[in-house]
Amino acid sequence: MNSIESYDYIIVGAGSAGCVLANRLSADPKTRVLLLEAGGRDWNPWIHVPVGYFKTMHNPATDWCYLTEPDPGLNGRRLQWPRGKVLGGSSSINGLLYIRGQAQDYDRWRQLGNTGWSYEDVLPYFRKSEDFEYGENDYHGVGGPIAVSGVRIHRKLCDVFIEAAGEVGIPRNDDFSGAEQEGAGYFHQTCRKGRRCSTAVGYLNPVKRRPNLKIETHALVQRVLLDGRRATGIAWTVKGQRHEARCRREIILSAGAIGSPQILMLSGIGPAAHLKQIGIEPLHDLPGVGQNLQDHLQIRSIYKTREPITLNDEVNNPIRKMLMGIEYLLFRTGPLTIAASQVCVFTKTSPDLETPDIQFHIQPLSADKPGDGPHRFSAFTASVCQLRPESRGRIDLKSGDPAAHPAIFPNYLSTPNDQRIAVEAIKVTRKIANTKALGSLIAAEHEPGPDVQTDAELLEYARDRSQTIYHPVGTCKMGIDPLAVVDPRLRLHGMEGLRVVDASIMPNLVSGNTNAPAIMIGEKASDMIREDAQS
Numbered sequence: 194m195n196s197i198e199s200y201d202y203i204i205v206g207a208g209s210a211g212c213v214l215a216n217r218l219s220a221d222p223k224t225r226v227l228l229l230e231a232g233g234r235d236w237n238p239w240i241h242v243p244v245g246y247f248k249t250m251h252n253p254a255t256d257w258c259y260l261t262e263p264d265p266g267l268n269g270r271r272l273q274w275p276r277g278k279v280l281g282g283s284s285s286i287n288g289l290l291y292i293r294g295q296a297q298d299y300d301r302w303r304q305l306g307n308t309g310w311s312y313e314d315v316l317p318y319f320r321k322s323e324d325f326e327y328g329e330n331d332y333h334g335v336g337g338p339i340a341v342s343g344v345r346i347h348r349k350l351c352d353v354f355i356e357a358a359g360e361v362g363i364p365r366n367d368d369f370s371g372a373e374q375e376g377a378g379y380f381h382q383t384c385r386k387g388r389r390c391s392t393a394v395g396y397l398n399p400v401k402r403r404p405n406l407k408i409e410t411h412a413l414v415q416r417v418l419l420d421g422r423r424a425t426g427i428a429w430t431v432k433g434q435r436h437e438a439r440c441r442r443e444i445i446l447s448a449g450a451i452g453s454p455q456i457l458m459l460s461g462i463g464p465a466a467h468l469k470q471i472g473i474e475p476l477h478d479l480p481g482v483g484q485n486l487q488d489h490l491q492i493r494s495i496y497k498t499r500e501p502i503t504l505n506d507e508v509n510n511p512i513r514k515m516l517m518g519i520e521y522l523l524f525r526t527g528p529l530t531i532a533a534s535q536v537c538v539f540t541k542t543s544p545d546l547e548t549p550d551i552q553f554h555i556q557p558l559s560a561d562k563p564g565d566g567p568h569r570f571s572a573f574t575a576s577v578c579q580l581r582p583e584s585r586g587r588i589d590l591k592s593g594d595p596a597a598h599p600a601i602f603p604n605y606l607s608t609p610n611d612q613r614i615a616v617e618a619i620k621v622t623r624k625i626a627n628t629k630a631l632g633s634l635i636a637a638e639h640e641p642g643p644d645v646q647t648d649a650e651l652l653e654y655a656r657d658r659s660q661t662i663y664h665p666v667g668t669c670k671m672g673i674d675p676l677a678v679v680d681p682r683l684r685l686h687g688m689e690g691l692r693v694v695d696a697s698i699m700p701n702l703v704s705g706n707t708n709a710p711a712i713m714i715g716e717k718a719s720d721m722i723r724e725d726a727q728s
């Protein structure tokens with residue numbers, strides 16, 4: 194074992210939240226910070242090209258490549274669950290879509306007893322993290338580390354989809370992070386001049402040479418070292434060789450919704466009965482660790498178009514594909530700048546609802562499943578997900594080996610309400626597809642297809658074909674109830690010197706994509722950690 198060094202803060206995981214912490218906590222030159230990341234540096238050029246997620250997702254060099262356990266709600270199917278394993282974490286391999294959720298999401302967190310997390314409390318941190326292309330206003334900030342920009346390409350199909358949404362009464366919205374979330378429009382994306390702005394690019398690169406910040410890559414954290422109820426250090430391996438570091442102030446787990454509960458359980462912190470089953474001595478019985486898992490499930494409808502106006506047509510044509518590459522290299526524009534989706538729609542399955550309960554992601558292309566090559570025919574995808582699912586899953590350990598993947602039980606579509614909304618959501622998709630504007634472009638519904646009509650058939654389709662939209666959260670939830678893992682200042686209940694700061698602390702999934710909220714959590718936690726150090 195190498196000599197043991199001491200740090201003020203040790204951050205585990207250089208993902209969306211971890212990179213924020215590394216930047217903000219090392220801003221004080223007197224504070225020594227260690228950042229440990231299991232993945233490597235973000236040198237793969239596809240990380241930085243927006244459309245490159247097709248190359249980095251499902252690639253073990255940049256993705257943990259998790260596979261869920263067979264899920265009864267999906268007729269026993271197992272899903273691939275990508276998670277970034279590289280500097281920047283999932284922000285380096287995600288779909289680049291910038292969405293914050295609804296003000297009511299955060300107000301609900303606050304209502305659960307989480308002082309300091311209402312929308313009014315968190316809005317300044319969204320603004321602080323942001324460099325918004327269209328300038329500063331009440332909702333957006335400029336000069337922050339994360340570039341947020343508009344799309345660099347408009348397509349006829351996307352414009353028509355927005356028009357079709359208007360035909361069924363969904364208003365145009367050009368800013369889903371502004372005063373109103375409801376509506377249809379183009380997504381904002383985490384991009385600067387056609388290049389991905391991950392948290393590694395925005396937060397880590399500008400400070401990586403600070404002498405008081407040490408960044409270790411390929412460092413697989415094994416466990417938190419404890420002295421009674423105090424976290425005192427961390428153990429990790431690099432290429433099988435074990436290392437340790439001591440911590441003077443705090444250890445912060447930012448290993449994400451799968452990694453953070455896994456590390457806690459490997460350290461003897463979690464549901465005691467489960468830990469004993471695995472052969473791990475429970476040191477702190479905390480029943481909520483790994484529980485409360487929530488995710489957005491996308492139900493994809495695919496429509497064949499009458500004309501070759503989709504990206505399938507461009508990608509399947511070698512000459513047009515080459516021209517796309519040249520356009521990107523010369524101007525940083527064109528189809529290679531496309532994020533995972535172009536058009537977003539937030540709407541309601543019932544007019545009685547206060548806020549939208551479903552979100553559409555529209556892609557001017559189609560494939561059998563996300564990450565697969567495009568179909569040989571012209572088609573587009575309208576994917577829809579329920580925003581606030583009631584279904585709750587969990588993460589268990591399969592063994593005490595830190596290199597083994599944990600068991601992921603998403604438990605999708607396990608409540609009658611989630612099942613009902615899945616069915617209604619497909620009906621809303623069809624309503625938009627059947628408008629005058631969009632109907633004239635569509636040749637046929639490829640999936641679910643005309644044979645799928647009754648509610649029971651639609652639900653069966655959702656069970657057979659839906660996929661994750663990559664938003665697992667909630668497995669180390671913040672709160673004041675017996676299943677809460679961290680308190681509202683993100684300190685582990687019943688422990689000293691240990692916090693969790695990442696998407697796992699969300700008590701309830703936000704009504705939208707989760708990268709911007711994870712970054713906000715990193716910003717807010719950095720302030721809380723610095724404040725607490727002074728008290």
Ligand SMILES: Cc1cc2nc3c(=O)[nH]c(=O)nc-3n(C[C@H](O)[C@H](O)[C@H](O)COP(=O)(O)OP(=O)(O)OC[C@H]3O[C@@H](n4cnc5c(N)ncnc54)[C@H](O)[C@@H]3O)c2cc1C
Pocket residue numbers: 205206207208209210211229230231232246250275276277278279280281282283284286287288289290291292412413414415447448449450452453456533662663664665694695696697706707708709711
């Ligand atoms: C394919 C994909 C597409 C997505 N698309 C979007 C999108 O378009 N818009 C959006 O808003 N959100 C999207 N998301 C979700 C969003 O990116 C995540 O919610 C967010 O990045 C989570 O941040 P985090 O800090 O909690 O975890 P992460 O960013 O995942 O960071 C966790 C880090 O911890 C490291 N780690 C884990 N375990 C260990 C260990 N034992 N030792 C050392 N290091 C460890 C990981 O390697 C990783 O770098 C997507 C996610 C994926 C995977």
